[in-house]
Amino acid sequence: MSHEQLPKKPNAAEPWEIEGTRPLVEIRGVSKHFGDVVAVEDAWLDIYEKELFSILGGSGSGKSTLLRMLAGFETPTSGRILIDGKDMTAVPPYERPVNMMFQSYALFPHMSVEQNVAYGLKREGVAKAEIADRVAHMLDMVRMSRLAKRKPNALSGGERQRVALARSLIKRPRLLLLDEPLAALDKKLREHTQFELMGLQDELGITFVVVTHDQEEAMTLSTRVAVMNDGRFEQVGTPGQVYEFPINRFVADFVGTINFLACKVTSCEGGRAELESVEAGETLHARLEQPREPGSTGWLAVRPEKIFISKERPEGDSRTVLRGVVEDLGYFGNLSVYRVRLPSGKILQVSGQNRVRTARKTVEWDDEVFVSWDVGSAIVLDE
Amino acid sequence: MKKRGTGLLTIAAFGYAFLYVPILSVVVYSFNDSRLVTLWGGFSLRWYKSLLENEEILGAALLSLQIAVVSATVATVFGTIAGLALHRIGRFRGRTLLTGMITSPLVMPEIITGISLLFLFITLSDWIGWPGARGAVTITIAHITFSMAYVAVVVRSRLAGSDESLEEAAMDLGGRPLRVFFDITVPTIAPAMISGWLLAFTLSLDDVVIASFVSGPGATTLPMLIFSKVKLGVTPDINALATVIIALVSVGVVAAALLIRRKT
Structure with missing residues (x-):
């Protein structure tokens, strides 16, 4: 498998190994119940700055609910979520330093590529000239300048994915949430995009949290992986730890x-x-x-x-x-x-x-x- | 191309003839020079001219248009709100019942809607002294009540087919709920709102039954006027008027159909 041949970045010490490092995201005992259904149960997790963190799980594992709580679309039934040390539990999505890339990409169909990407800056009240500059630069980065005037329904799957990525990065969020970012792409494009994502993350220094059901994707991309099952974390660790030292049968079976x-x-x-x-x-x-x-x-x-x-x-x-x-x-x-x-x-x-x-x-x-x-x-x- | 049986074509031809020959004959005879409705006496526009000079008809037409515009507009606002509410307020006890109930005016016989609204207005007038006299206002209110059901249904089905993460994405990018509503929701349901408006407009322009019940002296809509005139025998200027209405209604219906069909 490809992930075994990838060289690991030579890091002296990872942030989660250093005592006293303040995590960017702190999930403290978060539970989410929908009526009788338990989606997430007593989740504890710290995510550090500049991590590319994957939440790996099957459907119904609670991974998407957890992501939606980070974005602010769901409010935890109990527990607290801190981002950058501030309690975000009750803060609405439009006031969080967080942006999200949706699985469906959720591009606004009545707006052009350019207008889609500019939307976040417009709502922030950024000056027109600056918006134009930043949008042009961002579209350049994701190689979509040529198609700036197109409407989303005139784009291919890969192009839509890049527009969605540009739109979610334009506000330079502290934290970017990606819901199954590669699921809608075909295999070849997926592998290519995987490395592009890693490159972008490295370049921008933004913390990424990726939700995925694809264990290979999680292994390739991530600094750390959390394996989720039935609303709980089974194991949190580096891809190597999770693969070589699974703590139970579920993790061993799910990963590889x-x-x-x-x-x-x-x-x-x-x-x-x-x-x-x-x-x-x-x-x-x-x-x-x-x-x-x-x-x-x-x-x-x-x-x-x-x-x-x-x-x-x-x-x-x-x-x-x-x-x-x-x-x-x-x-x-x-x-x-x-x-x-x-x-x-x-x-x-x-x-x-x-x-x-x-x-x-x-x-x-x-x-x-x-x-x-x-x-x-x-x-x-x-x- | 696959060859179809002549039998099928004949049936189709008869079917369409059954539907459209009566309408066409009205249109054709509106250009009839003869005073006798059933006798062709050459092409003429004289009935259109006499129509334009008939103040009674013009007044009724103006009233009908006013009522149609106002009731369609108010019905679109209320119907959109109802459609949004039914779509948004997740699952709750009785949701199916409420959804069904909003569509009931669509199948309710007009005569019942008319009678019940008449009772309502009479009772209200007894209790609170309003509406004092029935007329344009009561007709408008009556038209709003049944046509907003149509708007609600059209808007709701549009919302059911839309991607809900669009609004979440806009909120995620810093849009406050009201802003998101106008930036994302309204453009998404705009085609449904326009087609709903056109539908409501056409329904209002067509209605004679409900209007007859809730109207009072002095307020005669166009369909009411035609209806009363026809009782005394069909005159050729009614044909001309009918042709104008057919043209207006078909434009409205075709526009509504095109908008419903159009994808974003």
């Missing part, structure tokens, strides 16, 4: 692909656990962050790319090795994905980089193979 093997802890000593698993058909080992009670059940989780597939039994005693049969394989050019059936009937998904240039497959359908992983690559999770 992962294999689960049901297991029972037989012994646990010095951060190393011995596990019994019927599905694996063998005794497994794993390193634990926190000790677990012998006898407790859980899930051993391994990502497909951490698993090595081979026809000969691999060497090394720090590896877990299982036997299986290749049930299915998919060739993607840069990598191949295998579905390996263990003797118990459990299917493991394995992916491998195709490092050697060859037209012949080294592993074929119905081959007897060994799948193995380093003990440190597996994690043990609760339900």
Whole structure:
């Protein structure tokens, strides 16, 4: 996957790691109920200046409601929202230093591109000459100057997205909220726009909060990700933390692909656990962050790319090795994905980089193979 | 192009003939030189001329136009407010009932609307001494009550098809609610408001039943006048008048239809 190859910015310390940094957005115990329906329940979250923060969740997870509360379109049932240290809980949307890019883009159909972008400045009472300057500059930035006089319905999806972005950035908000910013674009355009968004954010130094259901998008874009489920945050962390150190089965499953093997802890000593698993058909080992009670059940989780597939039994005693049969394989050019059936009937998904240039497959359908992983690559999770 | 059966075409031709031949004959005979309505005596504009000289008819036409303009305008304002309210005030108990109730004047027989409004005016006049005499004002009020239902329905359906995040976006960009209403909401529903106005205007210009009930001595609208004149036999100048009204109404209806159909 592409996000693994992206170089991380060399930061000495991230703002959320420095004690005493004032967050730009503080969400303090916010809940939102619609009648009997709980949309958001007791959410606590700090977002720091210049972050590109993603709220990741499925539909109905409460992510959009949370965003709408930041924008001021919904008032929390309880809890408080602070932006730049000021309590914004009861401040109407038109008085917040926040702008939003809507999923539908919500471009005003009766106004031209130019008028759409100028609207925010006009309402602010900025002088005409300055409006013209800033609009021209902004349209230049999103490469829409050529189409400034067009009406929104004469634009393509990608062009509308850029106009919507320009319109929401023109007031130079402290915080920009983006609701599924790339959902309406096709795949190629989405990848391209992703990097454009990151570039713009870097250039303008505005804090972005992105709501998305697309985990790949969240991983690529973000400084940090909050995984939301049933109105609560399951985990908040950097893409790497969320991917490699998910705190529960939901997060592990929602972010990327992962294999689960049901297991029972037989012994646990010095951060190393011995596990019994019927599905694996063998005794497994794993390193634990926190000790677990012998006898407790859980899930051993391994990502497909951490698993090595081979026809000969691999060497090394720090590896877990299982036997299986290749049930299915998919060739993607840069990598191949295998579905390996263990003797118990459990299917493991394995992916491998195709490092050697060859037209012949080294592993074929119905081959007897060994799948193995380093003990440190597996994690043990609760339900 | 696909060939259609001649049978179907014949049926369609008869259908349209049934609808339009009577109207066309009125238009044609309005240019008849003969004094006898059923006998063609050559082309002439004399009935149009005599129409222009008939003060009674002109007075009634002017009154009808005044009533139509005022009632359509007031109905558009009230109907728009009602349409907005029904759309905006989320779900509440009895919303379906209220929505249904606002459309009931559309299906209510005019004669019932007429009688009930007449009772209302009589009762009001007993209780509070107003309206003292029935006439143009009571007709206007009556027309507003039933035509605002049409406006409300048209505006509501326009709002139902619009993107609600438009208003949120405007508010997000610093527009206060009233400002957003005029910047975004009004342009969005403007086509519905105009077509609603035209509809109300046409309805008012057409109405004879309700006006007959709620009018008083001295206030005779054009349809009322025609109706009473026809009782004594159709004269050719009525044909001319009818042609003028047909022209006005068709322009109104066509304009309303075009505006309803037009997408933003």
